[in-house]
Amino acid sequence: MNKNFSICFISFFFLFIFMLMNFFMMIYFIMNNIIIFMEWELISFNSMNIVMSILLDWMSLLFMMFVSLISSSVIYYSKSYMNSELNLNRFIILVLLFILSMILLIISPNIVSILLGWDGLGLVSYCLVIYYQNWKSFNAGMLTALSNRVGDVFILMVISWMMNYGSWNYIFYLNFMFNDYSMMIISVMIILAAMTKSAQIPFSSWLPAAMAAPTPVSALVHSSTLVTAGVYLLIRFNDLLVNMFFMKMLLLLSGLTMFMAGISANYEYDLKKIIALSTLSQLGLMMSILSMGMADLAFFHLLTHAMFKALLFMCAGVIIHMMNDNQDIRMMGGLSFYIPLTSLCLNISNLALCGIPFLAGFYSKDLILEMVSMSNLNMMVFYLYYFSTGLTMFYTIRLMMYLMINNFNLLSVYNLYDEDFIMLKSMLILLFMSVVTGSFLSWMIFIYPYMIYLPLNLKLMVFYVSGMGMMMGYVISNMKINSINKFLKTYKLSLFFCMMWFMPNLSTYGLNYYFLKFSQKMIKNIDMGWSELYSGQGMYNIVKNYSIISSFLLMNNLKIYLYSFILWMMILFLLFIMN
Template sequence: MKILSKFGSPLLCSIFLFFISMMMLVFGIYGAVNSGSYLVEWQFFSLCGTDWTLPIIIDYVSVTFSCFVCLISGSVSLFSMSYMEGEVFIRRFMLLIMGFVSSMNLLIFIPSLVTILLGWDGLGIVSFALVIYYQNKKSLAAGMLTVLANRIGDALLILAICFLVNWGEWRFGYGLFGDFGVLVSLLVVVGAMTKSAQIPFSAWLPAAMAAPTPVSALVHSSTLVTAGVYLVIRFYSTLSESPEVLWALSKIGGLTLLMAGLSACYEVDLKKIIALSTLSQLGLMMFTVGIGYPAIAVFHLFTHALFKALLFLCAGSIIHSTGDVQDGRILGSISQLLPFSSGCLILSSAALCGVPFLSGFYSKDLILEGAFSGLTGVVEVAVVLVGAGLSLVYSLRILLMAVFGQSFGSSLISFGSESSYVVVSIFVLAVGAVFGGWFLQGLWVAVSGFDVVGSFGKGIIIVVTFGGLLYVGISHLKAWKFWLVTVSGVARFFSSMWFMNMISGSLMAGSGLKGGVLAHLYLDQGWMEVFGGQGVFSVVKSGTGLSYAVQKGSLLIYTRIFMVIIVLSMVIFMF
């Protein structure tokens, strides 16, 4: 009973979410085998021939996605029992987590752009509350950056809803074409890019690492950042009518993939490296949708959710056990201190890199085959191949620094051990990271792969997958002088996310602040004071003074008023 009184809310939430996940898994298997899709529409208001309905789509994509969201959320809730052990407001924290999961499920199951805005806004509001949870200056700045970037997407979705009035329908399960088809597609895609942190809205994703690690595991694996990708995939039937929008989406996705991969190779913060790897994989998903493979993008979305949540929980276990140390230059020798967490960290990194027969291999290999088979340019394919190959480089940096490197931290007296809640939550996701891709590909015929790639293409894919092992040779041979000579000139450019922090963070926020200061000086304290409150007050004051002077009862004043009235009357009658 003592455990229930202290950890009742996260434990009950975890059990509930695991139960919902198992139910969704059964329905998802049934839907994938029978390829059934149902649209349930509930009419709750009708007036003057206008019906207000709530549509709910039930197919294997939505059910499977909801299953993964609940599974990861349950593991995060169980992990929070150890990570948030000393938290006073643990019930408030779990309430925010459940609100996050509810908003995501609302976005998953409802194919109406008006109703989906509720889940979209709910994700933005709850993410702001979770990012600023620690209530310090760093988390507040990160929360403001997150919520402002998401508000741009909200405004663009509202504009898309306004233009959809031309069709008289806000559902997007079918193709829309007409006068505003390209404009609506562009608004939806750019709005989704703000949620998925594509260029130039990439600055908020690494900044959101100020949130607690369980929140990062949930936000950066299966909920907030994947909402934009999921919306684009659901909207694909309309996007296929606008090939120019898909063309731009593939280019932006490829650049985001390359930018995030290069930045992760220079980052030293453990959580930010994983956040940049998330950004890189989101760019890969957007690129996949842009070249015409939405089913494979959904497949990679599912597998990525499993191994990325595992990666964040392993990193959170390491940070929690080492006394909140997440600088890779200090961490080291974790393999001897935390063998289970470090082993699962290696497993999740291998799945991220696309090592054969793990979850990431099945989807990543299909994407690279699709890039070779699609009608993409040589430069675009080269960018994607380099960006995909960098995943092994920054994964090896994590392992060489944190797991196998030398520790430069404090004494071992500050280290803790892994609790049973951490072990169980990590084990559940580790099973998914190993068997999830194989299980989904066996059930889902659409992602079994039908592209024919020659031996040269397969060789290139193998080089891309394992080419990052050269990083190990460079690090062991101490060839850092050659490395510094070759890339030191562009190191600042690569390490700063191609100055995306300045563009989408400092530039936008700085312009807004300067504009606010100017508006305050020249409007609030300037013209609006002249024509507004102070101006009206001075006019009324003058009028009151004149009225008071007229009503003093002086004979001289009455004589002057009488003479003025006579003169004005004569002037009026003369003209």
């Protein structure tokens, strides 16, 4: 175990140093308005140059700082969480590969190196989702890989399309070629690729399924790496996204994603899936504000959300450990009496998620909702935003009621303790960041003080919907057995909401099943059928038969057979004459 501990500690140490380095560089870059663009030419062949490009500006450095801070905490946390894992080294190496892929994606202004990071995230996430080696993990991993593969194909098509321009450094084209027809096609492909990676409708079903991965991986994936890759790509390409029709479609789909995830979280009883659906809701919020052209707000919310969501997953991991690997919230209760520090972290991260004033989530969510109130939007989008905000409060209060206030329902004799200091230390780092990140970033990202002037009702609208959500969450959580028949009357509607609007049925059992079935038939008929007959095995049999014939001829056996044949013919002829 000492060897495992040393690998965890070395990884944590180097990532923490890397985070500090990024922090100081980012401060220096912001104060002096510096952008560094580096190119390293790998191959020059005729007129084609293959170059490795790196873009370092305040945005990439800030994002790398957050990724390295969260991943260092997660790796330190894994030392205790994955304590019984025999191959802890393999797990840590996979996590480090995951972080490396994300960093490659962040610093790339080149669409080819973006594809390397993008595909690296997809491949390593598959390896991490199937880490526990059971059928549920295998199915979840396949769904994750296939859904993300759609986005990879769009990125590949963008690469081939951008060969028209003579360079893959997209950063040069954004400002002066956005009216071009080709750029419109590229922007559509980039939007579709980002929608698959950030799990927007109709690609939403893989995100809750990816909860089959170990909890430290979930904390990393659902806060600052895999699911945020699509949002970050669109933030980088935001100058391209000027076509109003596609922006309206993205706004509608991301608003529906936000709404659908909020409703589904209220019907879910799996602790990790509730947190995953809240991630999906926040991703919808980021994508929708991006589609309205406010990339800086989307980036702001991306960073604040990363902190409290990683903390939320870490707290869930501690609770699942205490519950003997049980994830059903109906079995939990009264945890604030037994694990007070973990409960403190969980409640603060939950309140930050709800946007309670002066925590991290408040600064970004409140600003986004006030900008939405100022914008010239139709009522449907306006209601989608505010209903989803109320639903966030709804499922958060419901979760807190089940975890903190209800009775403990798992075992009659139990041993809950809050003394795993390795987990607690990594959580306390993120707890501090969940409190201060919002104000720290709002001072740093926005170079001028902002004040949004709205009518009193619109200004208080966030508090109205949050209060309604809180009240509904409290009332629904207190419903006893007598109220179950109310839900049984609406069983089909409840099933529809619980199943994420039947999204898993459409993608997993629908599209993926038929594609995989079609692939199986193709392999059976072509690869193992006609291809075998006319290539590998077929050619082998043909050559073998010809070799037998040619060896028969070359061994001079034909002469003997010919003489004997003539002799037999003569004998038969004589017998025929004599008769």
